[in-house]
Amino acid sequence: MTAENFSALVVNKDDAFTVKVNKLTLEDLPKGEVLIKVSYSGINYKDSLASIPDGKIVTSYPFVPGIDLAGTVVSSEDSRFKIDDEVIATSYEIGVSHFGGFSEYARIPAQWIVPLPKGLSLKEAMVIGTAGFTAALSVQKLEENGIHPEKGKILVTGATGGVGSFAVSILSTLGYQVEASTGKESEHEYLQSLGATTIVNREEVYDGKIKALGKQKWAAAVDSVGGEPLASLLSQIQYGGAVACSGLTAGTQLPTSVFPFILRGVSLLGVDSVYCPMDIRLNIWHRLATDFKPANLNDFIQQEVTLQQLPDVLPILLKGQARGRILVAL
Ligand SMILES: CCC(=O)SCCNC(=O)CCNC(=O)[C@H](O)C(C)(C)COP(=O)(O)OP(=O)(O)OC[C@H]1O[C@@H](n2cnc3c(N)ncnc32)[C@H](O)[C@@H]1OP(=O)(O)O
Numbered sequence: 065m066t067a068e069n070f071s072a073l074v075v076n077k078d079d080a081f082t083v084k085v086n087k088l089t090l091e092d093l094p095k096g097e098v099l100i101k102v103s104y105s106g107i108n109y110k111d112s113l114a115s116i117p118d119g120k121i122v123t124s125y126p127f128v129p130g131i132d133l134a135g136t137v138v139s140s141e142d143s144r145f146k147i148d149d150e151v152i153a154t155s156y157e158i159g160v161s162h163f164g165g166f167s168e169y170a171r172i173p174a175q176w177i178v179p180l181p182k183g184l185s186l187k188e189a190m191v192i193g194t195a196g197f198t199a200a201l202s203v204q205k206l207e208e209n210g211i212h213p214e215k216g217k218i219l220v221t222g223a224t225g226g227v228g229s230f231a232v233s234i235l236s237t238l239g240y241q242v243e244a245s246t247g248k249e250s251e252h253e254y255l256q257s258l259g260a261t262t263i264v265n266r267e268e269v270y271d272g273k274i275k276a277l278g279k280q281k282w283a284a285a286v287d288s289v290g291g292e293p294l295a296s297l298l299s300q301i302q303y304g305g306a307v308a309c310s311g312l313t314a315g316t317q318l319p320t321s322v323f324p325f326i327l328r329g330v331s332l333l334g335v336d337s338v339y340c341p342m343d344i345r346l347n348i349w350h351r352l353a354t355d356f357k358p359a360n361l362n363d364f365i366q367q368e369v370t371l372q373q374l375p376d377v378l379p380i381l382l383k384g385q386a387r388g389r390i391l392v393a394l
């Protein structure tokens with residue numbers, strides 16, 4: 065592989081929808097000040113959506129998905145970055161309308177790039193990826209809204225997924241009692257190893273009925289599932305509690321009522337990693353390298369795959385079969 069002729073995963077929508085590894089040249093890459101030799105990427109739910117015809121993520125074809133990448137600067141027209149700097153680039157338009165991380169090279173605007181923080185390797189940064197970043201942002205939002213370990217148990221939904229696994233681990237590292245909700249009987253040991261204090265089945269959160277108000281079970285929740293489970297857990301949050309909402313794996317509609325908000329003062333906190341401002345972004349990556357950093361990041365790796373394996377593994381997240389993170393080594 066050379067910069068003149070390198071491999072990338074290309075999704076295309078001609079007569080048929082295709083997802084395959086192609087050869088690209090630097091001329092194929094979009095505009096940007098910094099050329100990066102990509103070392104690692106990872107798979108997020110959004111990347112799996114980008115690899116199906118009706119995923120509503122990719123804005124034009126042919127396209128290279130991958131919302132996350134970490135690598136080494138090859139050339140830079142911006143004084144903030146120089147050759148051989150190790151960097152992370154996630155979110156913004158990357159993997160949506162700007163060619164992303166499922167590629168041996170990426171050209172990225174300097175204002176979207178984060179210097180690799182001390183305390184993380186490129187590989188560790190991509191084990192964390194947008195999923196871990198979103199979990200960290202969710203926990204920080206709860207802190208900012210007065211949630212601390214003495215308040216009581218914190219629920220994490222979709223606990224075995226990328227966002228969920230990191231939420232369990234970060235909350236446990238900070239001394240919270242974590243109740244992990246999962247539909248996967250086989251993954252209880254995994255969740256305990258990440259620091260879950262207790263594990264509940266999905267039905268404990270949502271049994272098919274959404275009450276206006278239910279028993280007050282949790283001080284707060286990190287939710288990446290959305291839909292009816294989110295509506296149901298909102299009615300079971302303690303007085304003055306908060307819920308950080310980041311995802312939609314169970315659906316986009318939120319059939320709740322005003323009661324948790326007006327009778328219990330519950331706060332629903334929106335979490336967006338994509339356009340998260342750079343000052344907050346730098347601080348979150350710093351925390352992920354220090355007080356939020358899990359003891360053993362290898363525990364989160366479900367699988368390490370190559371570009372060639374991506375067409376087969378991308379659907380795993382859409383089937384709800386994720387356990388932690390799938391790392392992509394370039
Ligand atoms: C890592 C982060 C994640 O995983 S987030 C999960 C993945 N995201 C999704 O599944 C969202 C995909 N988008 C959609 O389904 C649609 O665009 C939704 C949000 C339903 C809106 O559809 P529709 O009512 O047809 O309007 P539209 O597409 O014309 O957009 C309306 C305005 O909203 C904006 N918008 C759209 N998508 C995003 C986005 N992802 N982030 C921020 N803004 C978004 C559009 O630009 C548009 O605004 P404007 O009119 O251009 O000012």
Ligand SMILES: NC(=O)c1ccc[n+]([C@@H]2O[C@H](COP(=O)([O-])OP(=O)(O)OC[C@H]3O[C@@H](n4cnc5c(N)ncnc54)[C@H](O)[C@@H]3O)[C@@H](O)[C@H]2O)c1
Nearest residue numbers: 109198222225226227288310311312313314336337381386
């Ligand atoms: N807001 C943001 O900035 C942001 C950032 C990252 C991810 N997300 C969103 O968060 C969600 C999770 O992303 P991820 O990368 O962790 O995905 P993932 O596939 O790794 O994890 C999803 C988890 O949800 C579980 N799940 C699926 N359907 C469910 C249901 N009906 N009820 C309960 N649990 C269910 C799965 O078993 C899995 O554990 C996605 O919707 C993604 O789009 C948002």
